[in-house]
Amino acid sequence: MMAALPILAVWLGAWGLNAWLARFDTRATRVLVALIFGASILILWEMIVRAYNVPSVILPAPSQIAASFAANTRTLWIDFVQTILKGALSGWLIGAAAAIATAIAIDRSPFLQRGLLPIGNFVAALPIVGIAPILVMWFGFDWQSKAAVVVVMVFFPILVNTIAGLAATDALQRDLIATWSAGYWQSLWKLRLPAALPFIFNGLKISTTLALIGAIVAEFFGSPTRGMGFRISTAVGQLDMPLVWAEIVVAALAGSAFYGIVALIEARLTFWHPSQRT
Amino acid sequence: MNRILPVLTVLLAIIAVWYVAAYFLNLNWANQQIAREGIEPTFSALFQNTMAQERPVLPAPHQVAVGLWEGIAGQKITSKRSLVWHGWVTLSATLAGFAIGSLTGILLAAGIVHNRAMDQSVMPWAIASQTVPILAIAPMVIVVMASVGVTGLLPKAIISAWLSFFPVLVGTVKGLRTPDAMQLDLMRSWNASANQVFWRLRLPSAMPYLFASLKVAIAASLVGAIVGELPAGATAGLGARLLSGSYYGQTVQIWSALFAAAALAGILVLIVGWIERLTLKRMGLAR
Incomplete structure (x- = not known):
């Protein structure tokens, strides 16, 4: 009971500070509030684990995770290269290129669009990760099969978004560029693709997380003796929870960085869009 | 007719490509x-052989159809070979997780709309949490829960809940904020309390957004339940069917489980869409 008092005190203190800071509502305080909240969660986590002697098998303390992270940087780097760079990134690039190319190819046929759009929407809602065991059988245990899973997973969200984006120009704009006697490819390159970019980037951003999930989950079905999914499942078997959490930290950092880079490219390419102008 | 014909054409093309492949x-x-x-x-001898192998690299569509039919109708539904039984195991975890996740999402959204400190503290982390490949911690959640003595439905439901809570949270926050200043001022001029504003203005106008995100959430929670069955050597559920099929090279079994999962996802989304239409019609919001 006594152990709960300082924990409660930290919680109330951090919350009171945030409630006070939130009233100013400037850019700096917004960042500060979010940071304080995150830090207080970490501190509370550490305090709870220590005060109640939670076994590290159930929940390791943040300090233990950090120690494991520092001790295993080499392993973590090898896993990062195997899963994120080789599996997820290459698959994401291939899948995105294929989806955008397909969308442009069927753009000229309204018949195909009407047929493919409902199916694409349906497939985007399906548990596609389930295809992982099949692709692992076809492409072997190494990163090629992971990249294949990622290609299938990211294809449909990007396809659906690109088709919607290519339809986003209105008749007035298309007429204008037609009066300048622009051909199909000119109007595609100069008008419709730029207008579709916000939609395409929406699909690209959604699929960054899907790519990581696909690459990691595919490793549960078979992988060489490296990779994040492999490490997580073997470390769970050895009850080495701090290492598992260190892998999760890597996954979180990689996921955020991946998303952040795509968002940054989006901001550079679609600077004219209302949502980018602040 | 205008919509069915193109869809059918594309479907037929997919099946044709599948046969050739x-x-x-x-x-x-x-x-x-x-x-x-x-x-x-x-x-012809080769063709007949490729269409009827025991463990094909890619089973032909009719083999999958037969596998699916035998799994659904050919067994007693309590049998361990029945896809209905495995589907039920997955479905119960999905629904439990969906209920927990969407309830948490709605409650958090209500809190975020009413409390600025909560908005600024929780929202950035909720968004950041989505760049984390959450499915990666699925095996850990299962093992940790098993070590505390919790097995069966609950660990899977927690993974489902975690996946389904975010779309609901974001959609509901967006929906609860749709009433503009004019409508809020009108409520204030009627001396409405915060409670009344919530129940009579904010919640009704959030309904279309809420249902759109519920559809995303139920599909996500099915994915969560299936992946939750993969790691810890689960013996029941569609995910376990996938895993055992991949261990023993039973490709027909994998594909049947996959299609059963797809059908389940489709049915769940359709049911939510049906409830949406019904609710919006009752509320006079249907377009």
Whole structure:
């Protein structure tokens, strides 16, 4: 009971500070509030684990995770290269290129669009990760099969978004560029693709997380003796929870960085869009 | 008719491509088998062989259809070979997780709309949490729960809940904020309390957004339940069917489980869409 008092005190203190800071509502305080909240969660986590002697098998303390992270940087780097760079990134690039190319190819046929759009929407809602065991059988245990899973997973969200984006120009704009006697490819390159970019980037951003999930989950079905999914499942078997959490930290950092880079490219390419102008 | 014809055409094209792919992918094994039996390797002999292998690289569509039919109708539904039974195991975890996740999402959204400190503290982390490949911690959640003595439905439901809570949170926050200043001022001029504003203005106007995100959430929670069945050697559920199929090379079993999962996802989304139409009609919001 006594152990709960300082924990409660930290919680109330951090919350009171945030409630006070939130009233100013400037850019700096917004960042500060979010940071304080995150830090207080970490501190509370550490305090709870220590005060109640939670076994590290159930929940390791943040300090233990950090120690494991520092001790295993080499392993973590090898896993990062195997899963994120080789599996997820290459698959994401291939899948995105294929989806955008397909969308442009069927753009000229309204018949195909009407047929493919409902199916694409349906497939985007399906548990596609389930295809992982099949692709692992076809492409072997190494990163090629992971990249294949990622290609299938990211294809449909990007396809659906690109088709919607290519339809986003209105008749007035298309007429204008037609009066300048622009051909199909000119109007595609100069008008419709730029207008579709916000939609395409929406699909690209959604699929960054899907790519990581696909690459990691595919490793549960078979992988060489490296990779994040492999490490997580073997470390769970050895009850080495701090290492598992260190892998999760890597996954979180990689996921955020991946998303952040795509968002940054989006901001550079679609600077004219209302949502980018602040 | 305008919409059915293109969809059917595309579906037929997919099935045709599938048959061709099945022929070529299974050709290698068919060649070996036919050479062993000493039959003349004509096209028709090869074709018949590729369409009816025991463990094909890619089963032909009709093999999957037969596997699906036998899994659903050919067994007693309590049998361990029945897809209905495995589907039920997955479905119960999905629904439990969906209920927990969407309830948490709605409650958090209500808190975020009413409390600025909560908005600024929780929202950035909720968004950041989505760049984390959460499914990666699925095995850990299961093992940790098992070590505390919680097994069966609950660990899977927690993974489902975690996946489904975010779309609901974001959609509901967006929906609860749709009433503009004019409508809020009108409520204030009627001296409405915060409670009344919530129940009579904010919640009704959030309904279309809420249902759109519920549809995303239920599909996500099915994915969560299936992945939750993968790691810890689960013996029941569609995910376990996938895993055992991949261990023993039973490709037909994998594909049947996959299609059963797809059908389940489709049915769940349709049911939510049906409830949406019904609710919006009752509330006079249907367009």
